[in-house]
Amino acid sequence: MGVLQSVPGHPEYADLAEKTGFSFEQISVLHKRFKQLSHNEQTLRRDHFNEIPDLSCNPIRSQIIEAFFDQRNFHQNSEGKVQEIGFEEFLVVMSHFRPPSLHMTDDQRESVRKEKLRFLFNMHDTDNDGTITLEEYRHVVEELLSHSGALGRETAKSIADAAMLEVASISMGHMEPDEFYEGITFEHFLKLLSTFEIESRMNIRFLNMDTPTLCK
Known part of the structure; x- marks a missing residue:
């Protein structure tokens, strides 16, 4: 794992800053947070995330935690899960929540x-097969709805099924009764969320890394 044992100004910080877009100051703050979560160990395990109270209340807690141990989120063309991560992996995953810079070009913002x-x-494609299947989608919706206390599991299942069929019709167009929809590919995912402004919504206020902000 990418263990970091440096202090601000170390050349390795420069490599991480270039890879993640974080400033030296932000990397230093996140390094302190990493050491706090890991109890000064050099790696984080899944059980360390159990100590984040706000995360324990999140209906998709397991997906959020697994995202930190999913190698697809570390390097391109990698797959599979790991049992522990070093600071570099933690930082790379955290960089996905970094808000966009005001000075980005249109191409950079699109990237x-x-x-x-x-x-x-990747968070929803839990079996790493390149599609979000009905079962995976249903699981997420059921988890979200079951925590509301107003709907039963069967009702949540029906809502998930109906929503998935709507997604299928948007992605694939008209489908015949005997056709089977295998799931949402990443290309379909981009199309479905083409008008959704995710750049600033999916972020973490990392300069104030208290416990409640980690999983928001």
């Missing part, structure tokens, strides 16, 4: 948008 959407897609 950031696609990176955020890819991260979001």
Whole structure:
């Protein structure tokens, strides 16, 4: 794992700043947060995330935690899960929540948008097969709705099924009764969220890394 044992100004900070877009100051703040969560160990495990009260109340808590251990979020063309992560991996995952710079070009902003959407897609593509299937989509919707206390599991399932069919019709156009919709590809995902402003919504106020802000 990418363990970091440096202080601000170390050359490795420069490499991480270039890779993630964080400033030296922001990397220093996140390094302190990493050490706090890991109890000064050099790696983070899933159980360390159990100590974040706000995350424990999140209906998609498991997906958020797994995103930190999903190798697709570390490097391109990587896949599979790991059991622990170093600071570099933690920082790379956190960079997906970094708000866009005001000085970005249109091309840079579009690149950031696609990176955020890819991260979001990976979070829901839990079996890493390149599609968000009905079962995966249903699981997310059921988890979200079950925490509301107003709907039962069957009602949540029906809502998820209906929503998935609507997504299928948008992605694929008219479908015959005997056709089977395999799931949402990343290309379809981009199309479905083409008008959704995710660049500034999917972010973390990392300069004030108290416990409640980590999973917002």
